Amino acid sequence: LMRAEGIEGVRRTKRVRTTKPDPTAARHPDLVKRNFTATGPNQLWVTDLTFVPTFAGIAYVCFIIDAFSRTIVGWRVASHMRTEMVLDAIEMARWSRGAHHEDLRCHSDAGSQFTSIRYGERLAEIGATPSIGTVGDSYDNALAETVNGDYKAESV
Numbered sequence: 001l002m003r004a005e006g007i008e009g010v011r012r013t014k015r016v017r018t019t020k021p022d023p024t025a026a027r028h029p030d031l032v033k034r035n036f037t038a039t040g041p042n043q044l045w046v047t048d049l050t051f052v053p054t055f056a057g058i059a060y061v062c063f064i065i066d067a068f069s070r071t072i073v074g075w076r077v078a079s080h081m082r083t084e085m086v087l088d089a090i091e092m093a094r095w096s097r098g099a100h101h102e103d104l105r106c107h108s109d110a111g112s113q114f115t116s117i118r119y120g121e122r123l124a125e126i127g128a129t130p131s132i133g134t135v136g137d138s139y140d141n142a143l144a145e146t147v148n149g150d151y152k153a154e155s156v
Helices: 083-097 117-125 142-155
Strands: 044-054 057-066 071-078 105-108 129-132
Touching: 044 083, 044 142, 057 083, 057 142, 071 083, 083 117, 117 129
Parallel strands: 044 105, 105 129
Antiparallel strands: 044 057, 057 071
């Protein structure tokens, strides 16, 4: 009946996309291949960016997890999803875990923040090698997505 009258229901939420891949951007290879294990600290960091709805609007959260201890070693909350917030999370991880890690891999999804030149340069400064999972695969960054889901569930 509503369709016949040209009436639509109210949509209470809008979809927020945090992964905006650039199909033309060069991507780092997937060095993790869904194996989110490490034999010691600072061998594999996994990072992701998510959002949390608040009364004041959307808050974006970037976090970095050490795969060995499953500890969040760096994080940043902002009102935007620009690369700066990801770089700030890396700085916090550097502050908490040390300035240089030669055998460190840092794995993420294919979001534009993680394919940016500045992101790759910042990881190179600490000796880390970037790794990006496959596009359109829900398991490409499973460790971070698990923490991401826990974070959203607790914040609601």
